[in-house]
Amino acid sequence: MMDLPEKIGRAESAEIGRRRKLRNWGLLLALLALSGLFYAVTIVKLMKPHL
């Protein structure tokens, strides 16, 4: 017999959604920080091409 996925309650579903949203914000911030770092490194490299 095929295993059916376990049903989750409304509260649990809301909790999962909330955590997913928080994680997405965290990822966005990390990517913005990485973009900022790349930008700064590029500017410095362009200023000093011998480096």
Next chain:
Amino acid sequence: MNDTATTAGAANRGELSPLSVSSASGSSPSVTADVLASESELRDWITLLKPRVLSLVVFTGLIGMVVAPGHLHPVLAFAAILSIAVAAGAAGAINMWFDRDIDAVMHRTRNRPIPTGRIAPEAALGYGIFLAGASVAVMYLATNTAAAAVLALSIGFYVFIYTMWLKRRTPQNIVIGGAAGAFPPVIGWAAVTGSVDLVPLLMFAIVFFWTPPHFWSLALYANADYRRAGVPMLPVVAGARETRRQIVLYTLVLVPVTLAPWLIGFSGMVYAISALALGGYFLACVWRVARDRQDADGVSLTNDRPARAAFKFSILYLFLLFGALALDRLIGPIPFSQLLG
């Protein structure tokens, strides 16, 4: 990340119970719960990076950059240090993924995010691989190929040689595996100069010979934990008495090695005197470990008090030794007669 694992883990810790947060309520308790949940989840992701180990890695990497001849723009230097820190953290996350079975049975590690189910193993692995790749890429873009290559080598060494190969197979695991922790000053030096010289190799040797007395001091009093997990640390395989002997032997090798930068003329008397004084005190610490009151089997009768003291001092020792090396380089050579006043 596995959401079910997250919620189950949070419940296990007795922190925020996810199901206690009503989906219908938009009131302040929910907002508080949001903040608490995000903080604890963020803490778990940071824990995967082994932040307590990072300080020494970052410090020795920074000293490698400071003492290297040449100049690196502060932004690039920051990117390089960040890369070293992230790479070390990434290797730590992959280590936690691989060692999740032994972490679960060791008292010291059983509350880590993976054994408690707060973070899914495959999520931790993906996180580690992504950060490892990103750190090498940033290092390459910010500095040069040599630094990026040594950084990649250090990650590979820690993950494949130490974690996957040596750790569970030989009591020499931390002797050879300790090389992974010795790479940061070499990376820092390579980031500035674009090459690897004799001096960074000497700094590598210092950390390499420092690692066994440091880790075996810890292993002496965490012996039961390693035995339970089946990790063949030296005290488990050869006994506490032999471990104490090896700690003394490695420290006896370490102290002359720390004098090498002075012997080759790279550093002056400030460093030489610091290295001698610190080495002397470290030797005294490990001698007390060897002379610890013990029973016929070598088991400590003092709850391994000297080993605990030696472990604590070993961390301070490396900080002060590398700090003295940087200070010596920054203030320039001072003749011995001037030091005496």
